[in-house]
Amino acid sequence: MRFAEVVGHEHAKDVLLRAATRDRVPHAFLFAGPEGVGxxxxxxxFLSYLVCQDRGDGDSCGQCRSCRMVDAGTFADLAVLAPEKGVIKIDNVREATPRLQFEPLVGPWKCLLIDDAHAMTLEAANAALKTLEEPPSRTLFVLVTANPDVLPRTVVSRCVSLHFGSLPTTEVAALVARExxxxxxxxxxxxxxSRGRPGRALRLLDSPLLAERRAFIATFLELADKGPDERLKFSDDVASSKEDAADTAILLESLLQDVLLVAAGRPDAELCNRDMAGxxxxxxxxxxxxxxIAAATAWLDGDALRRYHPDARAAMDRVLLGFR
Ligand SMILES: [Zn+2]
Structure with a gap:
């Protein structure tokens, strides 16, 4: 992965490049920002840049053995921790950390990437913290999270935090088209x-939901006339459909945002679902x-709750009962 393949986030890129060029790389970073922004x-x-055997001015080569191994996910000095069934347990952290004590196999850097770091249990976070407090040399920790507020402060304070924001729609479209x-x-x-998140846009392209978007939205909008029973039935149908709840959530979120924009008197051009403006x-x-506002607030509340308890249906029920 080359920096050139990461769209936007110029500030973060700048910070990382400077740190690497001056050989003053902090041992732990926290990359915080919405899911799917990069x-x-x-x-x-960044790891490719650190380990590239032929790096140029401001980017890795993308061709050398190290670069190719990072791309293929076979770089021996990279360990990735990610949630299993929504959690990262202490055992996962304990299994991943001892190898960091050894000399790198390929070098010169070792890296532990903790994806969705907020999914660590408190015990797991404490175990990670121990390693963060006494980091083995030439070891880079990168904690990636959409919910930094869920992480213990003791962990966050050990890391250099970089914030990743959403990207302009035109940049997302260009990236997705190219890839x-x-x-x-x-x-x-x-x-x-995708609301500025290339990862989401790529995921949506693979989802049958994109093709069904207009039908989904039309059915939802008709619920304004319907009673609670029919609204909750819609929620049941969505929850029991084979489509991923996360994809449905993206559609619902975009729609609620559009309803708010329209209610606030914004022009059609600003809507996610412009073709459904009428x-x-x-x-x-x-x-x-x-x-x-009631429907959108119910969604946001549910969205905040989902960080702790993933239950898309409960959130949707609240949205559907939120408007009169
Ligand atoms: Zn390289």
Whole structure:
């Protein structure tokens, strides 16, 4: 992974490059920002830069053995911890950390990447903290998370934090088009729905939900006229469908945002689902500003709760009962 393949996040890139060029790399970074914006890519681009055998001015070569191994996920001095069934347990941390004490096999750096670091249990975080307090030399820790507030402060304070924000839709569309070999026009729907997150846009392209987007939105908007029973039935249907709840959540979030924008008097051009602007306006008029805010607030509350308990259906129920 080269820095050139990471779109945006110029500030983070700058900080990392300077640290590497001056050989003053902090031993732990916390990459915080929404899921799918490119945090993990940046971590791999940074590691590639550190271990590249032929690095140029400001980027790794992408061709040497080390670069190719990082890309293939076979770089021996890189350990990746990620949640299994939503959790990173203390045993996972204990298994990953001893090898950091040894000399690097390929070198000159070893790296422990903790993906979705907020999924660490408190015991796991404490075990990680021990290693962070006495880091083996030439070891880089990168903690990647969308929810840094869930991590213990003791862990966060050991890391240099870099914030990753959302990207402009045009940049997301360009990246997705390039990676998938499709036209920018074909990438636009997914890019608009991704709300500035290329990872989400790529995921949406693979989901059957993108094709069903208009039908999903139309059915949802019709619920403004319906009673609680029918609304909850919609929630049941969505929860029992084979589509991933996370994909449905993306659609619902984009729609609620659009309803709020319309209720606030914003023009159609700002909507994620521009092609559905008419029905969205009708819905916003039916539920009113208060109803739109109530539904969006219910979603945000549910979204905050999901960090601790993943239950998309409960969040959706609250949204559906939130508007009159
Ligand atoms: Zn290289």
């Amino acid at each position: 945090k993990r890519r940046m971590a791999l681009a 998938r070999g499709i036209s920018v026009a074909e990438a636009t729907d997914a890019a608009a729905l 029905p969205i306006r009708t819905f916003a008029e039916q539920v009113g500003v208060e109803g739109a």
